[in-house]
Amino acid sequence: NLNGAAASRADFSKVDLTGANLTxxxxxxxxxxxxxxxxARMRSVKLQRADLTRANLTDAVLADSDLxxxxLTxxxxxRADLTSANLTxxxLTxxxLTxVKLDGANLTRVIGMPAExxxxxxxxxxxxxxxxPPVMDIx
Numbered sequence: 001n002l003n004g005a006a007a008s009r010a011d012f013s014k015v016d017l018t019g020a021n022l023t024x025x026x027x028x029x030x031x032x033x034x035x036x037x038x039x040a041r042m043r044s045v046k047l048q049r050a051d052l053t054r055a056n057l058t059d060a061v062l063a064d065s066d067l068x069x070x071x072l073t074x075x076x077x078x079r080a081d082l083t084s085a086n087l088t089x090x091x092l093t094x095x096x097l098t099x100v101k102l103d104g105a106n107l108t109r110v111i112g113m114p115a116e117x118x119x120x121x122x123x124x125x126x127x128x129x130x131x132x133p134p135v136m137d138i139x
Contacts, residue, residue: 013051073112 008026013033022042030050040060047062049069058078068088075095084104093112107113 007030008028009030010027011031012027012035013031014035015032016036017040018036019039020037020041022040022045024044025042026046027050028046028048030047032047032050032052032055034054034056035052036056037060038056038058040057042060042062043064045062045065047065047067047070050067050071052067052070052072052075054074055072056076057080058076059080060077061081062085063081063083064085065082066086067082067090068086070087070090072095073091073093075092077092077095077097077100079099079101081101082105083101085102086106087110088106088108089110091111095112097114
């Protein structure tokens with residue numbers, strides 16, 4: 001349980017934090033390279049400029065978290081909850097966004113956001129300031 005932990009600049013690279021409670025933690029500039037954060041509870045976490053390259057965030061809850069400037073290159077964000085998260089300037093190049101929840105998320109200057117956004121990414125704010133139009137799944 002790392003609830004509210006002060007872990008700024010900490011090295012969690014390749015660490016298994018499956019199901020961990022990190023709610024309210026300060027992880028500014030932390031290294032989470034290839035960390036396993038599957039089902040982690042990370043509401044209101046400060047992850048500004050953190051390295052989450054190839055991290056597994058499947059089913060993680062990051063609602064209301066600050067991921068501005070974070071490197072999420074190649075990360076797995078499958079079904080992750082990023083409701084009202086701040087992703088300003090984050091790098092999502094090659095990230096798997098299948099089923100990710102981005103309602104109310106700030107997506108200003110996000111790098112690598114796919115042109116065809118995930119179905120649930122209906123209200124994230126784009127860098128133009130316009131609301132993302134609904135994406136229809138016609139399968």
